[in-house]
Amino acid sequence: MGEFESFQAFIEMGGHGLYVWLAYAVGAVVIGGNIWWVGRIRKLAEQRLRKYVRRQELEG
Amino acid sequence: MSFKAKFKRWFHSWASPKWFFEKSERWLPWLGVPALSLLAIGLVWGLIFAPEDYQQGNSFRIIYLHVPAAILSQSIFMMMAVAGAINLIWRIKLADMAAKHCAPIGASFAFIALATGAIWGKPTWGTWWVWDARLTSMLILLFLYLGVIALYSAIDNRETAGRSTAILSLVGLVNIPIIKYSVELWNTLHQPATFKLTEKPSMPAEMWVPLLIMVIGFYLFFGWILFKRMRAEVIEREFKAKWLQKKLIEN
Numbered sequence: 325m326g327e328f329e330s331f332q333a334f335i336e337m338g339g340h341g342l343y344v345w346l347a348y349a350v351g352a353v354v355i356g357g358n359i360w361w362v363g364r365i366r367k368l369a370e371q372r373l374r375k376y377v378r379r380q381e382l383e384g
Numbered sequence: 385m386s387f388k389a390k391f392k393r394w395f396h397s398w399a400s401p402k403w404f405f406e407k408s409e410r411w412l413p414w415l416g417v418p419a420l421s422l423l424a425i426g427l428v429w430g431l432i433f434a435p436e437d438y439q440q441g442n443s444f445r446i447i448y449l450h451v452p453a454a455i456l457s458q459s460i461f462m463m464m465a466v467a468g469a470i471n472l473i474w475r476i477k478l479a480d481m482a483a484k485h486c487a488p489i490g491a492s493f494a495f496i497a498l499a500t501g502a503i504w505g506k507p508t509w510g511t512w513w514v515w516d517a518r519l520t521s522m523l524i525l526l527f528l529y530l531g532v533i534a535l536y537s538a539i540d541n542r543e544t545a546g547r548s549t550a551i552l553s554l555v556g557l558v559n560i561p562i563i564k565y566s567v568e569l570w571n572t573l574h575q576p577a578t579f580k581l582t583e584k585p586s587m588p589a590e591m592w593v594p595l596l597i598m599v600i601g602f603y604l605f606f607g608w609i610l611f612k613r614m615r616a617e618v619i620e621r622e623f624k625a626k627w628l629q630k631k632l633i634e635n
Contacts, residue, residue, distance in 0.1 A: 327436060
């Protein structure tokens with residue numbers, strides 16, 4: 325597999341596995357969090373708009 | 385129509401949230417799809433196919449996350465300051481929205497750069513952290529971002545919030561050249577920049593090409609998520625507008 329002899333060697337990263345995977349885990353969590361957050365603010369904003377429209381319709 | 389008039393019209397169209405909301409819907413896939421592809425290619429290449437560093441071994445693979453995040457966090461700060469200045473001078477709402485949403489995204493990338501740097505420092509320098517110029521100025525960048533976020537949310541009046549944070553980010557720009565030249569001006573553990581405009585990278589192409597791919601992928605991802613955030617912001621601010629209600633409720 326590329327530069328590595330086996331999948332095992334890829335995970336171990338020549339003894340630096342902990343550091344490499346910890347770094348990428350931090351990146352994944354922060355970027356994933358950003359994607360989750362934008363979905364949330366979009367949903368809340370749309371809910372507010374829908375609520376406003378419904379109230380306008382009720383008031384006629 | 386002359387070029388100048390065309391440019392003026394294009395510039396003014398940015399003042400309209402409606403124009404942005406309609407156009408950006410079409411732009412999103414042109415940012416999101418290449419971002420995802422480049423990040424996938426860059427990650428596989430960097431983690432599996434790039435050769436290991438003869439001094440640092442495989443811990444050097446952290447570079448494919450660390451450097452793009454660090455570059456992007458500084459670019460986003462500059463963009464935030466420029467957007468803030470545009471808001472200060474021309475009172476363009478969209479510029480205020482962009483500046484507001486640059487802050488949390490930029491803070492995220494500054495955090496990634498600092499955290500991955502600390503993790504990389506442990507096996508390379510034998511320590512998680514040193515108070516040297518590069519690391520300290522990057523920490524200040526993160527604090528500036530947090531300051532902008534805190535200031536924006538502390539002021540109820542949207543216009544005042546936008547103008548105050550614009551000034552804070554313009555002042556904070558001073559930190560950007562300090563970060564850039566910190567590795568050259570002061571003695572530091574940190575290695576010098578990988579990419580320079582005037583020189584060829586000192587590492588082999590199998591190492592720097594995936595890095596360049598990751599950098600471009602990160603920029604595209606930033607564009608994608610910034611537009612997603614700004615679109616949510618348009619809905620939040622313009623929920624009373626008929627055109628928006630029509631657009632969102634019909635779909």
